[in-house]
Amino acid sequence: MPSPEARVVRSLKRHLLANGLRRSRVLHLLVDAHPSYVHSPFARELEPMTRLTLEGARPDILCSVAQPEGILVAGIEVKASDRDWVKGLGQAHRYRAGVHHAYLALPTSPSDVHRSALSMARDTGVGILALDAQQWVEVAPPADPTPLPRAVSQASAILEGVPVARSLQLNHPLNYLAATFLAAHLAPSQSLLTALAQQWSDLGSEGARRHAATGASTLGLLDLDGRPTLEGQAVADLLDALQFKPTARYEKRKRLLEAHEAFAAVARFVLIRQPAVRLIHRTLADRGGELTLPKLAVEAGREDPALATALFLADPSGELKPGLRGPDFNPSTVFKLKQNLWHAGLLATKAHGSSGKKATVYRPEEDLWALPRGV
Structure with a gap:
C-alpha cells in the first residue's frame, strides 16, 4: 500500500506542473527522497527525487516559479490529513528562511481548513494550499520574502x-579580449x-594598457588579482579555438564585425551580459529598433531610472528629461x-562624428542608436 502522503504529493505535483503556483509557471520541481516516496x-511519477534538507527540515516538494518579482523558490510541506496541520505548519516555518x-498542503476542502490553522499561518508567514475537488487552491498566501527579489535584482543590476x-x-x-587572453x-x-x-x-602607453586590464575586470573577465574568472577563462578558450594571436596585426580601423566576424561574436557574448548593454538593447527593441540618443x-x-541615469548622464545626480544637450x-x-x-555588432550605428570631442560640440539630437536589422 502506498503511503497516503505519496498520493497527495503525486496529486499536488501534477497540479503544479499543469497549473503553476500563484498563477505563475513552475520551472523546476523536486520531490524529497523520503523512503515512503x-x-x-508512484515513485516513477514522483521523479526527479533527491534528499531535500533546508534549515534542518525536509520539505516534501521544492520548486522554482517564474513570477513578476523574478525566479522564486517555494518549499511545500505535504500532510495526508488536515488533523496534522499544527505539525505541518511548524515544519514549513522551520525552513521558511531557506525559501522565498x-x-x-492539506488534502481537504478549503472550507474545512481549521480557522486556527489560517490564523497560525498568517502569524508564521506560511501559506496554505487546499484541495478543492481535483484542483489545489491557495487559501492563505505566504508572507512576502525579505528582501523582495525584485528589489535585490534591481540593486544587483545597478x-x-x-x-x-x-x-x-x-x-x-578587442583590447579587452586581448587582455583576457x-x-x-x-x-x-x-x-x-x-x-x-x-x-x-x-x-x-602604460595608461592604455591599464585601461585594457581594468576594462576586462569591469566586464567580469578578470578577478581583482588580474587572473581570468570562470567567464574569462571561457573567453580565452574561445579565442584559442579561433586561433587568436596577440602578436598579429589585426585590422582595427575597420569594424570588428566585418574584419574578424568570429572575434566580434565573442565580444557580443561578453557585452550582452552587461546590465547597461541589456537596458540599451531592450529599450531599442521595444520601441521600433532605433531612437535618437535623447529619446533613448x-x-x-x-x-x-537609476541605471539609465548613470549610463547616460555626465552628472548622475541629474534628471533624464526631454531637452538634454550635449x-x-x-x-x-x-x-x-x-x-x-x-x-561587436550589437548596434548598427557607430559613434556620432561629434562625440569623443568637446561636450559643447556634441549633437545628441543627431546621434541615432539603432539595432541591426532582424534583431
Missing part, C-alpha cells in the same frame, strides 16, 4: 551595470601589463561604449 508505486515562500556604463576607457572590444597565458613571473606591452602593440535616454529611464551626456557612453557595441 522512493518505494511507493513556504507552504503547507551594481553590475554602472561600472560598465561609466568606466570603459577604450573604444574597441594574455592573462590566461601568463608566464609564472610575468605581469599582465608586461605581457600587453610585449605582445599587444595596439596599446602604446528618456525611454530607458522609464524602465530603470554637455548633459556621459562621454564614455556616447563614444566609447557605443563604439564597442558597434564593433
Whole structure:
C-alpha cells in the first residue's frame, strides 16, 4: 500500500506542473527522497527525487516559479490529513528562511481548513494550499520574502551595470579580449601589463594598457588579482579555438564585425551580459529598433531610472528629461561604449562624428542608436 502522503504529493505535483503556483509557471520541481516516496508505486511519477534538507527540515516538494518579482523558490510541506496541520505548519516555518515562500498542503476542502490553522499561518508567514475537488487552491498566501527579489535584482543590476556604463576607457572590444587572453597565458613571473606591452602593440602607453586590464575586470573577465574568472577563462578558450594571436596585426580601423566576424561574436557574448548593454538593447527593441540618443535616454529611464541615469548622464545626480544637450551626456557612453557595441555588432550605428570631442560640440539630437536589422 502506498503511503497516503505519496498520493497527495503525486496529486499536488501534477497540479503544479499543469497549473503553476500563484498563477505563475513552475520551472523546476523536486520531490524529497523520503523512503515512503522512493518505494511507493508512484515513485516513477514522483521523479526527479533527491534528499531535500533546508534549515534542518525536509520539505516534501521544492520548486522554482517564474513570477513578476523574478525566479522564486517555494518549499511545500505535504500532510495526508488536515488533523496534522499544527505539525505541518511548524515544519514549513522551520525552513521558511531557506525559501522565498513556504507552504503547507492539506488534502481537504478549503472550507474545512481549521480557522486556527489560517490564523497560525498568517502569524508564521506560511501559506496554505487546499484541495478543492481535483484542483489545489491557495487559501492563505505566504508572507512576502525579505528582501523582495525584485528589489535585490534591481540593486544587483545597478551594481553590475554602472561600472560598465561609466568606466570603459577604450573604444574597441578587442583590447579587452586581448587582455583576457594574455592573462590566461601568463608566464609564472610575468605581469599582465608586461605581457600587453610585449605582445599587444595596439596599446602604446602604460595608461592604455591599464585601461585594457581594468576594462576586462569591469566586464567580469578578470578577478581583482588580474587572473581570468570562470567567464574569462571561457573567453580565452574561445579565442584559442579561433586561433587568436596577440602578436598579429589585426585590422582595427575597420569594424570588428566585418574584419574578424568570429572575434566580434565573442565580444557580443561578453557585452550582452552587461546590465547597461541589456537596458540599451531592450529599450531599442521595444520601441521600433532605433531612437535618437535623447529619446533613448528618456525611454530607458522609464524602465530603470537609476541605471539609465548613470549610463547616460555626465552628472548622475541629474534628471533624464526631454531637452538634454550635449554637455548633459556621459562621454564614455556616447563614444566609447557605443563604439564597442558597434564593433561587436550589437548596434548598427557607430559613434556620432561629434562625440569623443568637446561636450559643447556634441549633437545628441543627431546621434541615432539603432539595432541591426532582424534583431
